[in-house]
Amino acid sequence: MQTPPSLLFKPLAAALFSTLVLAACSGGQQTPAAGQGGGAPTVGIVTVQPQAVELTTELPGRTSPYLIAEVRPQVTGIVKKRAFREGSEVKAGELLYQIDPATYQAAQDSAKASLARAEANLYTARLKAERYADLARINAVSKQANDDTIAALKQAEADVAAARAAVDKARIDLEFTRVSAPIPGRIGRSAVTPGALVTANQEGALATVQQLDPIYVDVTQSSTELLALKRNLAGGKLQRAGADAAKVQLVLEDGSVYPAEGKLEFSEVSVDTSTGSVTLRAVFPNPKNELLPGMYVRARFAQGIRQDAVLVPHAGVSRDARGNAVAMVVNGESKVEARMVKAERSLSDKWVVSEGLVAGDRVIVEGLQKVRAGAQVQVQDVVAAAPAAAPAKAN
Incomplete structure (x- = not known):
């Protein structure tokens, strides 16, 4: 039996009606893909300006006791x-x-008794020697007999000296x-x-005693950096803390700054031939015993103020395949330039750039993944390169 034509057109009409309803609900809006055009991307930039910053050097180190003594007995006993x-x-x-101390007390008593006996013998020998000397002057005794009494006197004096030494030894052992x-x-x-x-x-050792106030901090650095530190100290760039010593701050493991200031000694250093590094020793007061032996710390030296430092956020400097520092800069035509720079130091979350950038340069810090050198971009200010409070450290 054939299907009537009117029944064949009903599904087609229903599908067409559904399509028209969806189109009306969409209101003619375009999809996001259709709305995307070929316009210039927007990037975040900072405009660099020279500013004064305090530069410092940080060296790693560990604390060690100012004095350390291992306690050992000097006598045998219980x-x-x-x-x-x-x-x-x-x-x-x-x-x-x-x-x-019982046995040592007895030994001292015995030594004292021996000294008393020796002193008594000395007294007798001295009297006999004096009598024989008088008799020898009138030839009442032989010269040999007189010589024998003199020798006996000297022997008695030696016995007394030995007995006194024995008493001293017994006294020292008892004290020990x-x-x-x-x-x-x-x-x-x-x-x-x-x-x-x-x-x-x-x-x-029975026990170990460590003097922790003051306390030493031993820091290491390369011999070339040591020469630079000495030159800065001689030139007045480092703050002095006495002859051949520089003032130094201490940064603890948690990043906090130790409240007391110390001094770094530059005397009696030697270069490790295997590493080319030297060990310097700083001294810090430690009245509350906050610093304990073996703690990892960083010693910070103020190197002075740089008046014309250019600061760039870390996000604005990348490295090329050769390891050179590169900053992407927006020029006056709103095009991107790849600029080789010299990132000398890290200052908190910024680089101190000594070469490659000048005042007014606009450095891209956001949206770098969307641009390349020569591309046209739109710019949006992110943040000004404000002076950082944290000290700089060597890169």
């Missing part, structure tokens, strides 16, 4: 008492350990049973407890 708390501050001469702090500072953990046997001048 530890009777430990007189300090681990991690506490101790003073020079403060008792740390008490070694059993009191193991005292050799320097002031913070003492670490104890390697022994009461009841332990220790020996004179043993290899292992």
Whole structure:
């Protein structure tokens, strides 16, 4: 049976009606792709202007104790008492350990008795020598007998001297049973407890005392940079802190600046032949023991003020295949130029550019991925190159 023609046209009419309805709802709007034209892209720029900035140099380093002493016993014996708390501050001469003094007290008493006996023998020998000297003058005794009494007197004097030395030795050994702090500072953990046997001048230390106020900071740099630092110090570009010393600030691991100022010594340095670097030593006050041995820090030296520094945000400087610094600049015809520059230092989030840019240059910092050299662009100011508060460091 054939289908009536009217039924064949109904689906086609429905599809046409749906298309017309969608077109009416769209209101004739174009798709985003249709709306895109071939106009010049917009880029964000900063206009550079010379300005005064403070330049500094930062060197990596680590803290180390000003003084360090390993405590070892100088006599053998049993530890009777430990007189300090681990991690506490101790003073020079403060008792740390008490070694059993009984045997050393007895040795001192014996030495004193030997000295008394020697002094008594000396007294007898002196009297005999005096009598024999009188008798020898009248030839009442032989010359040999007189010589023998003189020799006996000298022997007795030597015995007294030896006995006194023995007493001193016994006294020193007895004093060494009191193991005292050799320097002031913070003492670490104890390697022994009461009841332990220790020996004179043993290899292992009983404890270690470190003086942390003041504290050293050892920094490293190349020998060429050291020569430049010395020239800047001699020329007055570095602030002096005494003869052959420069003022220095300390930047801690968390980026904060240590509140106290130190000084960097330039004396007694040597070059490491394998690396060509030198180690310099700075001294900082540390009254609150905020600085601990082994901390990683950065030493910062003020090198003076540069009056005509050109600052460019980091985003405005890239590197070519050869590693040269390049800035994309918009010229007076609103076209992009690739400009070779010399990025001398990093200053916070900006580069200090010493060559390649002049006052008024418009450097692209946003939209670099959309342009190339010679392209026509539209510009939009992003931010002015304001003076940075953070110090500069060598690139």
